[in-house]
Amino acid sequence: MDAIGWLILVVIVLVVAAVAFVVIRRRRRGGGVIATKDKG
């Protein structure tokens, strides 16, 4: 694989890592608005 190939591979790995990081962080922080069971 030449230099361009390695560069593309590194960019792909970085993008995947960044997306995974954001998704994991959002899932860990989570949160919602929860109604208690006194109705319905």
Place this chain on the structure above:
Amino acid sequence: MLLMTASQIRGLPVVTVDGGEDVAEVRDVIYSPEAGRLVGVTLNKRGFLGGRSRDVLPAEAIHAIGQDAVMVLDESNLVAPEDAPEDVGHPATERNVLEDDILTEGGASLGKVADLVLLVGSSGEVVGYQIDKAGGGRGYIPLPAQLSVSGVALVVPNITEEFVQDDLVGLGAAVDEFRTRLGLT
């Protein structure tokens, strides 16, 4: 007193009055649809990747809710789930009302729940819901509007349709009139 949405409260730091320490972050907002008040919040740990904290914060332990922080007297106000009221210690996460369909008892859709509107300060009174209207755009409906609530749908009286407001200013006046019409005041 200040009107805030639950989304504005979620993510706020929990800060002690005693030491000025930033001890947690609000994760879930838990409210009683029947009593129309905040009953507590669950927490995230602080830090960039801080996940869910085991401790929770019942409404009685909240000193004040402001636009930039939730204030508690000291860290002992954060309690373990077994020491908190059942609804706060073990919240029914399947009863998350965000994105719930809003249906009148006559079967008409008013839209979806976008957020919860609270009157904060030293207490946490729930005054209404922010909605994504079925016809498009944002609106507000006053509480107590719902006849029943689940994690799927909010069923409201037929007259609620008349009380859909376009802004928060209108919601304040609508709450009183709505309660009068329902015979609650």
